[in-house]
Structures are given as structure tokens and as C-alpha cells.
Amino acid sequence: MTTPNDENQSGDPLEGLDFEPSKEAFDVDEPVAEASEPVVEMTELDKAQAESADRLNDLQRLNAEYVNFSKRAKREQEAARARGVEDVLVSLLPVLDDVYRARQAGDLTGPFEAISEKLTGALSRFGVETYGEVGEEFDPAKHEALMHQTSAEAESTTVQHVVEVGYRIGDRVVRAARVAVVGPEA
Template identity: 35%
Template sequence: MTEETNKNGPDAAATEAEATATTEEGQVANESEAGSAQEIDPIDALKAENADLRDRFLRLAAEMDNLRRRTDREIKDAKSYAVTGFARDMLSVSDNLRRAIETLPEEARAAADATLTALIEGVEMTERGMLATLERHGVRKIEAEGQKFDPNFHQAMFEVPNPNVPNNTVVQVVQAGYAIGERVLRPAMVGVAKGGPKSEAAAEDTAKA
């Protein structure tokens, strides 16, 4: 019995070793197959890369479009408002011309001789020509008299008791206001009515409240 066991011992050990080796090889093969299965499919990888590139392209296109619009707006503003400082200075000259004209009362004009009349007309023509030139460059006069007071365009200098017009209506213009494009070059200095009936807009707001 002991001899038979001793004879079969080496063979049994070898067989067991072979079986263990075969099992390990099978496990390695299974793990290798599992690893291969977990690898990203090349087509899926290309699709993901394409989607990423497309997203980057759309973002870049949007940024370029915003840059183009902003640049166009800045160029337009530069063209529209380039003469702002110059126009403001020229308005001061126009104001002086207007003051010079208004210093002569109507009686003096009526009694003026031909030379003085020609001088007055020349000053008036110069003023009109200057304002017309400014208008060609986008400078426009703010119509204030008879309008509802708007702090964005008007600067109230005093109040005028007048029950015949709606309250806060501009009834007198002390100095004309001007705008260039959508910007106020200088507000109109005005006198506003006080104590009159409410304007239609104010009456509607009161009724709603």
C-alpha cells in the first residue's frame, strides 16, 4: 500500500500542477478578454472627439460674431460721436451770436439804418449756418417748449405759476438744448408750469392707483 502511494505520488503531483497551471492560464485569458471588452470603441472615440470639436467651433463662432457686432457698434459710435467735443464748443459760439442778436430790442431794429440791418442779418445768417452745419453732423435741437418736463432732456431753472397749462409743462426756454444721436449734448434750461391741472399721463396714474 505504501509503495503504491509512493509510486503514484509524483504522477499525482504533476497532474495537480498541470491542472493548476491550466486554471491560471484560463483566468489570465478571461481577464485579458475582459480588459479588451472594456476598451473604448474607436468609432465611439471618434464620435466623442467630433462632438467636442463641434462644440468648440460653435463657441468660437459665437465669440467671433459677438466681437464683430461689438466692433461694428464701436465704429458706428465713433463716427456718430466723434464731433461731440467740437459740437459742444460750437454751441457756445452759437449762444454768443444769439445773445448779440437779442441785445437789440425790436424798436432799435425798426429804427436801424441799412448798415446796422445788414449787420444784424449777417449775424443771424451766421447762426443759422452754424446750426445747419451741426445738424448735418447729427446734432439736433431738443424741442422743449410745450413739452412735459423730462429730466433726461431738460434742466428746470424755475417754476412759473400758470393754471392754464398742465403741471410740469415747459413754458419757457432759457437756453436751447441739443442732442447728438441718442446722447444729450446739453440739456435745455427751462421754466416749468406749477399749479395747473395734472397732465393726462399723471391723471391716468392717479386713477389707476
């Protein structure tokens, strides 16, 4: 048995001592750095797969951009078409009003009647509709009341006389019908 004072042959002064370190000696308040992942070289296949995934992401993004562009272009094209039809209709309103008045007076006969029918048919292909008839319920969103009378017999406000018919394209009113109305007494 050796004692601490004895010279040991390895030269280690702690050799042979019954020494067990305490747990407190290893408790440290600082966090222990975790081992970093080992550096792994990418193989050619891994590189190709990563590049392929990047290209696929780029392609999907470009495809989504194209689909959005296509939808937006179609909406803009439809809006431009609607504006064009509306512009043509607005420029033809004086002519259409004259045709309406001639029809009401019974002066629209012969070839002029055929021309009137062709014009009306052409406009209807583009969604142009006329409205405003005697007896219709008055709607301030669709009618412009130029004159208003009251009557004890009237139950609601209705169109009594159409001065100029109204025109709409679909649900959009291009020109309100100009009318004279009759309503109940207050």
C-alpha cells in the same frame, strides 16, 4: 478502469478523476480587469484625417475670434465717433447759444443767417438736434428748470420761457434745455 492510486502514463495525478470545479471556486470579489483594446497602428490616411480635423478646429476658432474682434472694433469705432461729435458740439455750445439769441432778437440777417443755416445743417448731419420750445411738457430728464411759477390756469407743468435750448445726439442728451416753467397750484 483506473483508480486514483494507479500510476497514469501522462504523469498527471488528476487525470482520470471525475472532478468538476464548483462555481464558488471562481467567484471573486475583485473586479475582473477588462481586456484593453488592441493597439492599432494609424495609417497615413488616419493621421492625415486627424491632422485635418485639428487644423479645421483651429481655423474655426480663429475665425470666431476674428469675427468677435471685428464686431468689437466696429463698436469701439462708433463710440469714438460719437464722443468726437459730442466733444465738438460741447465746444460749439457758446457759439450756438449766441446764434440762437441773435435769431430770437431778429438780429440774424443776411450772410450771418446763411452761416447759421450751414452750421445747423452740418450739425444735423451728425445727428445733433435742438429741443426746448415754449409750451412743451416739462420733463426733468430733458429740461433744467431755472425758474418755476404756479398758475391756476395751468393743468400740467410746461415750459413758459426757453433760456437756452437743449442739444441731443440721438437719444443722448448732451445739454438739457434751460427753461422757466409754469405749473398748477398745489
